Amino acid sequence: MSVVLNAGEINRALRRISHEILEKNHGSADVLLLGIPTRGAFLSKRIAGDINEIEKTSIPVGTLDITMYRDDLRMRPPRTLLPTEIPSGGIDGKHVVLVDDVLYSGRTIRAALDALNEIGRPKSVQLAVLIDRGHRELPIRADFVGKNIPTSKDETVKVHLAEIDGNDAVTIEGRDGK
Amino acid sequence: MKHLLSINDLSKDEAINVLDTAGELSRLSEGTVKKFPTLRGRTVVNLFFEDSTRTRISFEAAAKRLSADVINFSAKGSSLSKGESLKDTALTLQAMGADAVVIRHGASGAPHQLARQQWMTGTVINAGDGTHEHPTQALLDAFTIRRHLGQDSGDLQGLRIAIVGDVLHSRVARSNVLLLQKLGAKVVLIAPPTLLPVGVASWGAEVSYSLDAEIESVDAIMMLRVQRERMDDLYFPTEREYSRNFGLNLERINRMKSDAIVMHPGPMNRGLEISAESADSARSVIVEQVANGVSIRMAVLYLLLSGTARSESNSTIEVGV
Numbered sequence: 001m002s003v004v005l006n007a008g009e010i011n012r013a014l015r016r017i018s019h020e021i022l023e024k025n026h027g028s029a030d031v032l033l034l035g036i037p038t039r040g041a042f043l044s045k046r047i048a049g050d051i052n053e054i055e056k057t058s059i060p061v062g063t064l065d066i067t068m069y070r071d072d073l074r075m076r077p078p079r080t081l082l083p084t085e086i087p088s089g090g091i092d093g094k095h096v097v098l099v100d101d102v103l104y105s106g107r108t109i110r111a112a113l114d115a116l117n118e119i120g121r122p123k124s125v126q127l128a129v130l131i132d133r134g135h136r137e138l139p140i141r142a143d144f145v146g147k148n149i150p151t152s153k154d155e156t157v158k159v160h161l162a163e164i165d166g167n168d169a170v171t172i173e174g175r176d177g178k
Numbered sequence: 179m180k181h182l183l184s185i186n187d188l189s190k191d192e193a194i195n196v197l198d199t200a201g202e203l204s205r206l207s208e209g210t211v212k213k214f215p216t217l218r219g220r221t222v223v224n225l226f227f228e229d230s231t232r233t234r235i236s237f238e239a240a241a242k243r244l245s246a247d248v249i250n251f252s253a254k255g256s257s258l259s260k261g262e263s264l265k266d267t268a269l270t271l272q273a274m275g276a277d278a279v280v281i282r283h284g285a286s287g288a289p290h291q292l293a294r295q296q297w298m299t300g301t302v303i304n305a306g307d308g309t310h311e312h313p314t315q316a317l318l319d320a321f322t323i324r325r326h327l328g329q330d331s332g333d334l335q336g337l338r339i340a341i342v343g344d345v346l347h348s349r350v351a352r353s354n355v356l357l358l359q360k361l362g363a364k365v366v367l368i369a370p371p372t373l374l375p376v377g378v379a380s381w382g383a384e385v386s387y388s389l390d391a392e393i394e395s396v397d398a399i400m401m402l403r404v405q406r407e408r409m410d411d412l413y414f415p416t417e418r419e420y421s422r423n424f425g426l427n428l429e430r431i432n433r434m435k436s437d438a439i440v441m442h443p444g445p446m447n448r449g450l451e452i453s454a455e456s457a458d459s460a461r462s463v464i465v466e467q468v469a470n471g472v473s474i475r476m477a478v479l480y481l482l483l484s485g486t487a488r489s490e491s492n493s494t495i496e497v498g499v
Contacts, residue, residue: 065202068214068215068244068480069214069216073216073484073485075485077484078480078484078485080195080198081198081199081203083202083205084205086209086210090210114215115211118211118213119209119210120210
């Protein structure tokens with residue numbers, strides 16, 4: 001197991017993503033963050049904290065569970081549903097930034113786009129991820145990336161966050177556990 | 179877990195998972211999301227050998243909100259009234275490619291037979307069999323109790339729940355006793371001795387013959403329908419006497435704990451086991467039970483049908499995703 005990002009590096013990556021989100025959207029007006037549980041939800045709160053500090057504002061943050069929209073439900077044992085909380089203003093006409101920890105096949109994001117479709121019609125949908133590890137199976141890309149990590153499919157990328165794992169770190173593990 | 183035939187098929191954790199899943203689905207349904215693509219392409223057959231309003235409509239609504247195809251099949255007007263056997267019906271359903279069969283049957287154990295014989299490969303969900311069990315009703319009752327008296331999560335530790343009336347003929351009572359006790363609640367069965375089944379002492383619940391003695395100490399009271407259609411004998415002298423001793427009226431409601439709730443699985447005999455004013459009182463959560471039934475059945479269908487792709491459908495359908 002090797003550590004590819006430590007706590008300080010994660011913080012700096014999130015801070016840069018926060019600035020990039022503001023830059024792309026010309027400020028924080030109509031920007032809404034939706035974290036994909038579990039870890040994307042914590043990351044979205046951290047990014048919102050950074051944006052609020054930079055802009056002296058308070059941008060809406062929510063969570064979007066995509067379990068019911070997954071395309072692998074038939075093959076895998078049932079997953080527990082996690083909370084979906086859409087900010088009270090809804091998503092219509094907003095610039096929605098989806099936040100997730102690792103971008104891999106792209107299937108989670110496809111499911112998230114389906115879920116968003118049920119909830120409303122945002123003005124735009126953008127994607128922020130802490131790690132992009134490649135191996136996309138769908139034509140999906142991230143707008144904001146903390147770090148690109150080329151991996152092999154045998155490896156496992158794990159994001160640890162203080163909120164649930166006790167510490168901040170991104171690790172990569174080979175098939176043989178090294 | 180492949181089938182839901184009895185509450186005993188569920189461990190405590192699994193039962194809580196069903197309730198949590200239903201809670202999340204109900205929160206989503208109250209918002210903007212009315213329909214999920216989760217079970218698209220799956221077929222759910224409602225096989226009802228006995229009359230039902232709530233349960234059948236509820237399963238149908240639940241399956242449709244998950245985008246499953248629903249086939250309703252009732253004994254009246256089908257070949258069953260010509261004397262077709264359960265086996266031949268099951269073989270027909272198998273040939274039609276049913277992924278799940280929701281069955282209600284007058285004979286206790288019919289769902290078990292459907293699940294255990296090798297007649298069909300689909301999931302079997304018991305929607306009430308004879309005087310045996312009605313597990314989804316118990317789950318929705320526990321869900322309703324938890325919403326009102328719990329913290330919206332966890333179990334029902336510390337609650338005292340009364341089940342009143344025709345316990346003898348009630349599959350709802352049996353499933354509820356099993357589930358509520360599994361979730362840590364204390365259950366007291368209140369009925370005239372003639373309406374308690376033989377061996378009720380082994381259920382683990384308290385038994386009382388007086389509603390008045392218990393009414394002030396319970397957190398929830400579940401009134402059972404007097405099942406006239408199953409009564410082949412005289413179980414109480416007159417309906418008026420039953421109603422006076424075991425019926426819920428406003429006078430009794432006013433003696434209940436301030437936050438206690440009144441439940442009924444339906445259909446109600448207004449004026450017999452529950453007075454009209456009690457059924458419509460502010461404590462009554464009877465209509466809410468019906469709404470919660472849809473969320474519970476969505477949760478059950480989702481949990482039982484995901485991860486169970488049948489091998490022959492696997493190859494053809496997965497291509498599109």
